[in-house]
Each structure stands twice: as structure tokens, then as C-alpha cells.
Amino acid sequence: MRIVxxxxxxSxxxxxxxxxxxxxxxxxxxxGHVVAGILITGEGRFVLQREPATGPTSAGRGPWSAAEFLSFLEGWRPDVVxxxxxxRGGEDGAIQGFLEWSGIPYTGSSVGPSALAMDKTAFKAVLVELGAPTAPHVTLTRDEWVDDRRSALGRGCVVAGLPGVIKLPASGSSIGVWIVHDSKTCEEYLDRAFREETRVLWEAYRPGRELTAAVLDDPETGQPVPLPVVEIRPRGEFFDLDSKYAPGGAEELAPAPIAAEIAGELQEWAVRIHRRIDGRGYSRTDAMLTDDGLVILETNTLPGxxxxSLLPKAAAAAGIEFDDLVERIALAASRTPADASARPREFHAGS
Structure with a gap:
């Protein structure tokens, strides 16, 4: 296949x-696939870093505008992106919406599910609707914080309480996540959060064992199949960015050494959530195992x-090596056409 x-x-x-x-x-x-590697710069330009073994190269290597990148796609016509x-810009539906214009299939979920899962405040509503076990939480806005921070703090303390977790609504890899143990620290991090966002999620802190359950769509049936649960044992207070990617930052056990019924419950929730948001290809649902049972945290539609990263570890525990995993994802996506209804019938880059 030709793959971009x-x-x-x-982000x-x-x-x-x-x-x-x-x-x-x-x-x-x-x-054996023909691969073109495209880097998106921090300014949102597209650069051909890895030239395909075959195909047009007259467009040069960039940096390209979005329209020029679309012209490259239309000229080379990959089987899948x-x-x-x-x-932000990658998991939130933005690039997915752009790719719908190309008519070329892409991996992962489509625009709506991507945007929904990325928005932590909106996703909490999905968990509540499903009846999933989730921590008490409240969404605060910048307007109410500026107008009356005492009242906003009071509402957060009543609904979510302290210790709590302050989260930016559209960040991943534990960026923009702070555990706060007292009102002074909470106020400081809310000030910091509202300098970046207009909404902030405050949820109750529920300590426990950190777990994650990935699902992978079956290439034949298209139905989501749960992979073995992984347990994460971070060296620090929680699984932050350093714990995730620094050497020795965390111990990850796959499959997780937990009771079979707990693993099965989390896998069931992962599948139910994947279906509810109309996830596609693969996703990963994170949770805490507390003294009172599971607490579902969030779902990631483009896990690392x-x-x-945790998805490859879960796949390996199921006997799926990394090369097999990514090829399976690419093949499944190539059979799923982009949503033709999302773009005009006649469109050409640069027109």
C-alpha cells in the first residue's frame, strides 16, 4: 500500500x-509498504521528511501550506493516511476534518468521536450518560472565575472536593493536569489554567492503581476487541509526562496483575465507550482501581x-507484535472510506 x-x-x-x-x-x-513521512511543523506547515520510494516528487519537500499538502495527496493518492x-490539532477532530476533504481514508476515529473524546468536560457527560463509574466533577468557566472566584472555589469544593485534580479540557499525555491538596494550591493552579483555557475540569482525586484497557477493531468484523489490561506504577504521585516517557519513569505490567473480574469489567467499559462515541480502529480507556472499585478517567482515540506507549504493550501481551499492530491498523483504515458527505463533490486544492 501507499501510506502517508x-x-x-x-500541540x-x-x-x-x-x-x-x-x-x-x-x-x-x-x-514492504511505500511510505511518505510528513512532519507538521509547530506553525502548521507540512514538510516531506521521508520521501516515498515511488511517486511524484515535483512538489518538493516543503514546507507546504495545507492546500499544497492536499495537492500532494491528490497527486500521489495514498491508500491511507x-x-x-x-x-490539539491531531486528536481533536481538526486534522480528521481536513482529511475528509481529500477523500483518502485515515487511521483512528472520525471528526465527531475525536472531538468528543478530546474534550474532557464533554466526555464526562458521556460517562454519566452510560452510568460509568467516574469521580465527582465540576466544570468551571473563566467568566465565573473572574467575576467571583470565591464562589467558584466554593462550588468546586462542594461538588468535587479536595484533594482534587485540575485538568485543562483538551490536553493529553497528562499535560495540564495538577493534583491539588488544599484551597491555596487549587486557586494557584486554577489561575494558571484560566490563563490558557476558558473552561477547566475539577474532579475529585481518587487514588489507587492506574489501569488502562485498549480496544482494537477486528479486521474482519469491524467489532472492537479488548486487549489485555495494563497496570501502570509511576515513580511519582501520578502518571505524568515524565513518568510516561522518561526512562524508568514508571513500571508497566501487561497483563495487569489484577482479578479477572476487575480486568473484565474495565475491558467491558472500554468496549462500551468505544461503541458509544462511535470510535474507529482503536482507542484506549484509562481508569483507577480504588478501594471502592473502578473509576473511569478518559478515553484516548489516538493513543501513543x-x-x-501503552497500546503496543497491551498488543504485545495479546501476541501482536508492533509491526503487525500498525499494519493491521493501516489495513483496516484503508477499507474505511472517508465520509464523502463531509466535503463538496467538486473540490480541488488551490481552487
Whole structure:
């Protein structure tokens, strides 16, 4: 197949994305696919970093505008675009919406599910609707914080309480996540959060064992199949960015050494959530195992694919090696056409 791998991007998770995308491109090339590696710069330009063995090169290597990149896609016509992107602009439906214009299939969920899962405040409503076990939480707005922070703090303390977790609504890799143990620290981090966002999620802190359950769509039936649960044992207070990607930052056990019924319950929730948001290809649902049972945290529709990422570890525990995993994802996506209803019938880049 002809495959474009997209990585980089405009989010703080850019470096992680480059690692994911490079590893994916290497694996697909090893499997004999013709791969073009495209880096999205921090300014949102497109650069051909890895030239395909065949295909047009007259467009040069860039940097290209979005329209010029679309022209490259229309000229080379890959079978699928593999999204190695993370965070804002990559997981939130933005690049997915752009790719709908090309009519070329891409990996991962479509626009709506991507946007829904990326927005932590909106996703909480899905968990509540499903009756999933989730921590008490409240969404605060910048307007109410500016107008009357005492009242906003009071509402947060009543609904979510302290200790609590302050989260930016659209960040991943634990960026923009702070555990706060007292009102003074909470106020400081809310000030920091509202300098970046207009909405902030405050949820109750529920300590316990950190677990994650990934699902992978079956290539024949298209139905989501749960992978073995992974337990994460971070060296610090929680599984933050350093714990995820620094050497020795965390111990990850696959399969998780937990009771079979707990693993089965989390896998069931992962599948139910994947179906409810109309997820596609693969996703990963994170949870805490507390003294009172599972607490579902969030679902990631484009989980990382670096050497230290959790999805590849779960797949390996199921007997799926990394090269097989990414090829399976690419093949399944190539059979799923982009949503033709999302773009005009007659469109040409530069017109």
C-alpha cells in the first residue's frame, strides 16, 4: 500500500508524536509498504521528511501550506493516511476534518468521536450518560472565575472536593493536569489554567492503581476487541509526562496483575465507550482501581505508539507484535472510506 504517515503538529505533545510517527513509518516500510513521512511543523506547515520510494516528487519537500499538502495527496493518492499525531490539532477532530476533504481514508476515529473524546468536560457527560463509574466533577468557566472566584472555589469544593485534580479540557499525555491538596494550591493552579483555557475540569482525586484497557477493531468484523489490561506504577504521585516517557519513569505490567473480574469489567467499559462515541480502529480507556472499585478517567482515540506507549504493550501481551499492530491498523483504515458527505463533490486544492 501507499501510506502517508503524519506526525509532529502544533500541540505540546509534538515531540511524542514525532517518536510515534517515525516508529510507525519504520514498521510499515519494513512490511514492504511505500511510505511518505510528513512532519507538521509547530506553525502548521507540512514538510516531506521521508520521501516515498515511488511517486511524484515535483512538489518538493516543503514546507507546504495545507492546500499544497492536499495537492500532494491528490497527486500521489495514498491508500491511507496514518495519523501519528497527539493532542490539539491531531486528536481533536481538526486534522480528521481536513482529511475528509481529500477523500483518502485515515487511521483512528472520525471528526465527531475525536472531538468528543478530546474534550474532557464533554466526555464526562458521556460517562454519566452510560452510568460509568467516574469521580465527582465540576466544570468551571473563566467568566465565573473572574467575576467571583470565591464562589467558584466554593462550588468546586462542594461538588468535587479536595484533594482534587485540575485538568485543562483538551490536553493529553497528562499535560495540564495538577493534583491539588488544599484551597491555596487549587486557586494557584486554577489561575494558571484560566490563563490558557476558558473552561477547566475539577474532579475529585481518587487514588489507587492506574489501569488502562485498549480496544482494537477486528479486521474482519469491524467489532472492537479488548486487549489485555495494563497496570501502570509511576515513580511519582501520578502518571505524568515524565513518568510516561522518561526512562524508568514508571513500571508497566501487561497483563495487569489484577482479578479477572476487575480486568473484565474495565475491558467491558472500554468496549462500551468505544461503541458509544462511535470510535474507529482503536482507542484506549484509562481508569483507577480504588478501594471502592473502578473509576473511569478518559478515553484516548489516538493513543501513543512510541516504544514506551501503552497500546503496543497491551498488543504485545495479546501476541501482536508492533509491526503487525500498525499494519493491521493501516489495513483496516484503508477499507474505511472517508465520509464523502463531509466535503463538496467538486473540490480541488488551490481552487
Amino acid at each position: 504517515v503524519l506526525y509532529g503538529g502544533i 505540546p505533545e509534538r515531540d511524542i508524536s514525532v517518536k510515534s510517527g517515525t516508529r510507525v513509518a519504520d514498521a510499515l516500510s519494513t512490511r 496514518f495519523l501519528g499525531l497527539h493532542g 505508539l512510541t516504544e514506551g
